[in-house]
Amino acid sequence: MKAQNKGLNTICTHVGELEDKQHSGAISPLYMSTSYAYEDVDVKRYPRYFNTPNQEGLCKKIAALEHTEAALIFGSGMAAVSTALMAFLKAGDHVVLQQTLYGGTYNLVNEEFSKYGIEYSFTEGWKAEAFEAQIKENTKVIYIETPSNPLLTITDLKAVATIAKKHGLVTMIDNTFASPVNQNPIDFGIDIVIHSATKYMGGHSDICAGAVASTADNMERIFNLAKNFGGSLSDYTVWLLERSMKTMGIRVRAQNENALAMANFLQENKDIERVYYPGLPTHEDHEIAKKQMKGFGGMLSFELNSSLDASLFQKSLKLIKSSMSLAGVESTVLSPTKTSHALMSAEVRAEQGIADGLIRFSVGIEEPEDLIQDILQALAAIKNKA
Known part of the structure; x- marks a missing residue:
């Protein structure tokens, strides 16, 4: 065959x-x-x-x-x-x-x-x-x-x-x-x-x-x-x-499921201003993604409400790591303006819509309930310090 x-x-x-x-x-x-x-x-x-x-x-x-x-x-x-x-x-x-x-x-x-x-x-x-x-x-x-x-x-x-x-x-x-x-x-x-x-x-x-x-x-x-x-x-x-x-198919499909669950959770949370994930029906290009993708991936990005400190939020996470790169079996977050897109000028980032408070979320294979609890405790922690 x-x-x-x-x-x-x-x-x-x-x-x-x-x-x-x-x-x-x-x-x-x-x-x-x-x-x-x-x-x-x-x-x-x-x-x-x-x-x-x-x-x-x-x-x-x-x-x-x-x-x-x-x-x-x-x-x-x-x-x-x-x-x-x-x-x-x-x-x-x-x-x-x-x-x-x-x-x-x-x-x-x-x-x-x-x-x-x-x-x-x-x-x-x-x-x-x-x-x-x-x-x-x-x-x-x-x-x-x-x-x-x-x-x-x-x-x-x-x-x-x-x-x-x-x-x-x-x-x-x-x-x-x-x-x-x-x-x-x-x-x-x-x-x-x-x-x-x-x-x-x-x-x-x-x-x-x-x-x-x-x-x-x-x-x-x-x-x-x-x-x-x-x-x-x-x-x-x-x-x-x-x-x-050898395990890529199994890993990625698990990450697809987890990312969709996290995107839905974040979209419904009042402390999150905006979520970027092609698997959401609200995503601008959701219909195109459905036509050419078999799954929507393990990557998403989101913005906290402007009153919340994105850097402090990342430091308050206990399970999800604040770390460069992406796509590992462990969930990680980072600020693109400080890492993957730091070589771009602020003007170019603004043209692309990459805000200073944007957080990129690489969703791993952990249970989504544990990831949700980690995000909730981090949000509670930074609101208590505000």
Whole structure:
């Protein structure tokens, strides 16, 4: 049976696993060598060429999960983002990027692209027509992120893909917040899928990695640059990531359920001003999310009433950790203005709607009742101090 015909958890568990021919162990063996034979071999292996046994196995798993022909695993999400973009852009080219982007991606473009003579435009919003309005004669790439970080905006994948194909452009998506469990952009016409594998693929807050998946031709083009940039991943981390991905389907689906429960609770709480979660019927893009997502994800954001101190609230939590990054099995919160989007100017954050009091909530796998009680006690604590 082909990989694409297997169930999600079967793919997570078995596709790309390496056979232990020596001891018949149940898991993939770990090949730590950085030096391999080159005479009389079928594959000349070298870690920087992304073709060690563990790298190859993991890439097959990621490709199967994203319904693509091939994939590459990188040392970080930003290594994946930068390599994919630079593989399709050169001096004189232009790229259209979604306004609501992860701060690290925004900073990469804003700080580095002009040095290479690459032009760029950010959309005014995240609707499909906003992308078409920015297309120029020298545009080569459209780059999107949905759900977006940190406001969970939803971009219509099919609509953007249709616009791109009409103009002969390559589309790329940061699919990190959704994960392959909840969204497969290739099925809607997007060309290249990017992940911070640190997040839901790793899932335990102990791995830093990135991934790119697409057609064999596109991945060959990305590989040709990647081998020069040198953003490969150690085989021990590759092995740990392959281990972690076996439970990704189970973890993410539990996080989906918990996040929806938390979003409903927060929306009904009088101390919360606004909740951003695509699974809520009140979300502006809820209907689009229903069409292209299998689950609404484990990420949400919310704003406290202006009379409450967001920083003090986070410090008052006892179970939920105030911590950077996201998507671990443990629930965490952070202030985007101080972390993920700190490199953006206050003006740009304001344009995107990222308020100083915004709290991003990465919902874990704990019982939602325990998370609710923690939030209630934190709210009570800060109101007593006010």
